[in-house]
Amino acid sequence: MKHLKPQNPKNLLIGFLFIVVALVAQERPETYCNPINLDYTYMIYNAHKDLSYRSGADPAVVRFKDDYYMFVTRSMGYWYSKDLTAWDFIKPKQWYFQGSNAPAAFNYRDSVLYAAGNPSGHMSVLFSEDPKNGEWQATPSILRQLQDPALFIDGDGQGYMYWGSSNKFPIRAKKLDKNKRFRPSKEVYELFNLAPQEHGWERFGENHSDTLLVGYIEGPWMTKYKNTYYLQYAAPGTEFNVYGDGAYTSDSPLGPFKYMPNNPFSYKPGGFINGAGHGSTVLGPGELYWHFATMAVSVNIGWERRIAAFPTFFDADGLLYSNTRFGDYPHYAPHIPKEKGRFRGWMLLSYKKPIRASSHIEGHPPENIVDENVKSFWLAETNSETEWVEIDLEQPKLIHALQLNYNDYQSGLYGKIPDLYHQYTIEASMDGEKWSILVNRNNNLKDVPNDYVELAVAQKARFIRYKNSHVPTPYLSISGLRVFGKGYGKPPKKAKAPKVVRKSDRREALITWSPGKNAQGYHLLWGIAPDKLYSSWLVYGENSLELKSLNIDQSYYFSVEAFNENGVSENSKITFVE
Numbered sequence: 001m002k003h004l005k006p007q008n009p010k011n012l013l014i015g016f017l018f019i020v021v022a023l024v025a026q027e028r029p030e031t032y033c034n035p036i037n038l039d040y041t042y043m044i045y046n047a048h049k050d051l052s053y054r055s056g057a058d059p060a061v062v063r064f065k066d067d068y069y070m071f072v073t074r075s076m077g078y079w080y081s082k083d084l085t086a087w088d089f090i091k092p093k094q095w096y097f098q099g100s101n102a103p104a105a106f107n108y109r110d111s112v113l114y115a116a117g118n119p120s121g122h123m124s125v126l127f128s129e130d131p132k133n134g135e136w137q138a139t140p141s142i143l144r145q146l147q148d149p150a151l152f153i154d155g156d157g158q159g160y161m162y163w164g165s166s167n168k169f170p171i172r173a174k175k176l177d178k179n180k181r182f183r184p185s186k187e188v189y190e191l192f193n194l195a196p197q198e199h200g201w202e203r204f205g206e207n208h209s210d211t212l213l214v215g216y217i218e219g220p221w222m223t224k225y226k227n228t229y230y231l232q233y234a235a236p237g238t239e240f241n242v243y244g245d246g247a248y249t250s251d252s253p254l255g256p257f258k259y260m261p262n263n264p265f266s267y268k269p270g271g272f273i274n275g276a277g278h279g280s281t282v283l284g285p286g287e288l289y290w291h292f293a294t295m296a297v298s299v300n301i302g303w304e305r306r307i308a309a310f311p312t313f314f315d316a317d318g319l320l321y322s323n324t325r326f327g328d329y330p331h332y333a334p335h336i337p338k339e340k341g342r343f344r345g346w347m348l349l350s351y352k353k354p355i356r357a358s359s360h361i362e363g364h365p366p367e368n369i370v371d372e373n374v375k376s377f378w379l380a381e382t383n384s385e386t387e388w389v390e391i392d393l394e395q396p397k398l399i400h401a402l403q404l405n406y407n408d409y410q411s412g413l414y415g416k417i418p419d420l421y422h423q424y425t426i427e428a429s430m431d432g433e434k435w436s437i438l439v440n441r442n443n444n445l446k447d448v449p450n451d452y453v454e455l456a457v458a459q460k461a462r463f464i465r466y467k468n469s470h471v472p473t474p475y476l477s478i479s480g481l482r483v484f485g486k487g488y489g490k491p492p493k494k495a496k497a498p499k500v501v502r503k504s505d506r507r508e509a510l511i512t513w514s515p516g517k518n519a520q521g522y523h524l525l526w527g528i529a530p531d532k533l534y535s536s537w538l539v540y541g542e543n544s545l546e547l548k549s550l551n552i553d554q555s556y557y558f559s560v561e562a563f564n565e566n567g568v569s570e571n572s573k574i575t576f577v578e
Contacts, residue, residue, distance in 0.1 A: 029454035031330040031344050032085055033403050033484075035273055035295050035306035039089055039420070039447035041075040042413045043303070044099065052411045053300040054449065057238065058102040058148070058219060059292040059307050061282045064112050068282065069131055070292065071103035071114060072307065076416040080132055084284045084309070084334035091416070092134040096126055102165065102219065102278070106151040113182075115149050115161070123149065125182045139181040148278075152222035152253065153178070160253050162191075162231065165218035167204075169193070171233055173254060189254050193217060194235055200507030201244060201264045201549035202235040208242055208507075208548040219245070219278030222253070223289075223320070229253050230320050234277035235264075238294060239302035241274035242267070242549065245293060247320050261554055262528050262535075266291050266310060266322040269549075270538035272480060273297070273306065273328050273374040281312055281320075286337020289313065291322045299375050299479075300408060306450065309334070311341025321534040325523060330401050330454070330484055346400045347565045348372070349393050350464070350483040351520060351540065357389040364409075369481050372540060377407035377479040383471050390465040391481065392432075397565065399485040400458045402426060402439065404451045404466070407477035420447040423469035426481075428461035435465065442469050458485065491567030492519040495560045500577045506552040509577065515543040516569065519562040526558045530574050533559055 040054035055074040061084075062069050070079040070087065077097055079087040100116030107113075114126040114136070123146065124138040143149070147165035154160070159176030161184060170193035175185040194217045196202040204215040215236025223230045232247045244264035248257035268276040279293030291312040297304040310322040311331070323341065330346045332339035350370050357366035357378060364379035366389050380387040406422065413420075426439040438461075439453050464483055468476055498513040511524055521540040524547070527533040539545055550556060555578050562569040 026454040026456045028335075029452075030333060030336050031401065031454050032309070032333040033330045033401070033452040034308040034328045035405075035450050036087070036309060037448055037450040037452050038079060038087055038307060040306070040449060041077075041416045042411070043074055044076065044415045051301050052413050053304040053408055054297075054306070055303075056307050057294045057303070057305040058278045059294070060103045060105040060221075060280045061290075061292045062105045062107050062112060062280075063282055063284075064107045064131065067132065068284075069105065069112060070307075071105050071116070073101050073103065074099060077134075078131075084282075084290060090132065090134050092136055094136050096136060096138065102148040104149040104151040104161075106153055108153050113151055113153075115143065115151055125151075125176075143184055148218045148220065150220040150222060154224070154253055158253070160222070162220040162222060164220055164233070165216065167214040167216045171217060171220050171231065191231065191255055192248055192257050192259075196236070198552050199246075199259075199263065200551065201242065201246070201267065203507070203548065204236045206240050206242070207269070207546075208236070221280045223281045225314050225320075226318070227251065228318055230281075231257060232279070232281065234279070234294075238275070238278060238305065239296050239298045241269045241296065243275040243277035243294065243296060244268075245277050245279050245291070249318070260319060261551065262319050262321060262532060263551065264549070265320050265534070266293055266312075266324065267535055267549070268295070268308070268324040268327045271328045272372045272482065275305070276308060276310065276322065276324055276327070284334045284337070288334070288337050288340055290334055290341070297374055299377070315532065319532065319534075321532075323534075325525070325536040326538070330452075345567070346484040347486060347563065347567065348482060348520075349397045349399070349485055349487065349565050350391055350481065353394060354392040355389065358387045364477070369478055372480070374405065374479050377409065377477045379409055380468070380476040383468070383474060383476040385467075385469055387468040387476050388465060389478070389481065390432075390463060391483065393462050393464065393483065395487065396430060396460050396462045397483075397485055397487050398458050398460055399428065399438070399455065399464075399483060401452065401454045401484040402464075403453075403480065403482040403484070405478065405480040405482070406449045406471065406473075407479045408449075408473060409475045409477040411473040411475075413473065417472075419445075420472040421445045422448050422451065422471055425467045425469070426453075427465045427467065428459055429463040429465070430461060432463045438464075447472065486567070487565035489518070489564075489566045492516040492562040492564050492569045494570045495519075495522070495562045495572040497573035497575045498524070498558050498560045500558050500575050502550075502577050507550050508546065508548045509550060509556075510544065510546050511558060512544040513560045513572070516562040518564055520564040521562075523561045523563070524558065525561065525571065526556050528554055528556065530557050533557060
């Protein structure tokens with residue numbers, strides 16, 4: 001990647017010093033940053049009554065009349081968008097969405113169809129000709145004991161219901177009779193199950209490290225592309241950093257199915273927030289596909305999650321893959337289809353920088369804001385307007401965007417609560433004494449738990465300061481104030497080809513590489529061909545990785561790219577292993 005030279009520092013400094021009005025965020029930003037900034041619903045019930053957490057998981061995204069609808073587990077409603085970027089919550093006029101799990105949805109003729117499990121395990125297929133208005137009706141057909149359902153209606157009008165959420169049973173399917181209002185067939189089709197002895201990524205645990213427990217196969221989703229059926233599924237568990245999606249292909253909706261050799265096709269185990277599983281694939285603006293998936297927070301409880309979006313493609317050989325490289329950095333948004341969701345090139349400027357705060361509670365220091373770990377957080381002594389936190393970038397940097405990720409420490413909130421909102425300002429300074437406002441959210445009346453702000457005009461600054469005005473929770477807690485842009489130095493040099501030792505257990509390999517001068521971190525890239533390095537793992541400050549997600553009967557190609565605050569190196573030479 002070429003190094004982009006910032007604007008003339010003198011001109012930027014003059015502009016900075018004479019700014020007398022607050023800079024506003026780009027009205028329609030060209031970029032987005034995972035996790036997606038939705039007004040996530042607080043879980044309305046759980047086994048631990050004293051725990052409160054946001055419910056953001058299992059997204060089912062469908063296109064209907066050139067608009068988009070997103071259905072999410074236990075959200076008491078759903079979201080609407082015109083461009084897959086800006087989302088507005090819709091509260092349905094019926095009660096059906098009150099406690100739905102792992103929803104399914106499909107665009108069929110003039111209606112959106114919807115189905116989801118509830119505590120009893122029973123469900124109806126709902127339909128709406130006006131989902132934007134929140135109007136829904138239920139069919140009389142009842143589907144029973146189907147966990148993690150997925151709806152699919154083929155071009156001939158034949159409907160199918162796939163389901164599965166088990167560490168024992170496979171993904172299964174039933175036909176739906178559209179002439180009988182989607183009454184399910186009695187016949188059950190068993191399609192495929194996990195094979196963790198062959199597929200390393202299907203093994204349970206953080207980093208696939210738990211060898212005693214069996215992983216879960218769940219969250220099926222069907223996509224048809226050029227007469228091939230891609231039945232997608234999640235493994236091994238939603239709370240782990242290695243939660244991902246794989247796919248089997250067939251020339252029939254009911255198989256037989258063939259394992260896709262580049263699995264998992266959606267996988268994001270490294271970086272600020274991890275996970276890319278239990279998702280849905282939708283055709284977006286400009287006929288570009290996007291995969292919406294689940295990411296793990298898992299602080300208050302293992303089921304605390306967020307939603308991510310990744311640009312997704314079918315290559316010349318018909319392989320489905322999602323681009324998760326720099327998967328929680330700014331990328332071009334779906335409404336800029338000519339850019340195909342590519343990485344914007346804005347680097348992380350705030351990683352492990354010196355930081356100080358107005359106060360903190362023991363065990364949750366401000367340093368947690370800049371450690372690139374969504375599971376750690378700064379906890380202030382109060383939630384008042386007196387609280388602030390300040391980051392020293394150590395040198396002047398060109399700032400393009402910021403992401404503020406709030407944490408729900410002992411929030412005590414449950415359900416879809418009206419009138420939640422966050423208010424704050426973010427200021428910038430060259431010397432730590434004279435400040436100008438970069439972001440002014442003091443008039444904001446929206447719930448923005450993962451607020452991402454793209455600046456209308458990039459600004460040069462050394463110091464960044466967050467000042468709290470209002471949070472809807474009893475405590476002010478923040479897991480990340482992430483600053484994106486460019487430094488004025490040079491990107492790291494190209495790394496040498498990595499050394500790969502594939503272990504006797506062919507699901508595993510130890511990859512090492514020479515540390516690059518001035519590198520902040522690395523991306524390990526791998527795939528099944530030199531031009532198919534579709535998988536990636538972001539690593540900060542280390543030059544080795546133990547990879548346990550390989551398929552035993554597959555050869556692989558590996559490469560490494562280095563990055564720092566100034567840009568990204570070229571890829572290293574490729575290493576091949578049998």
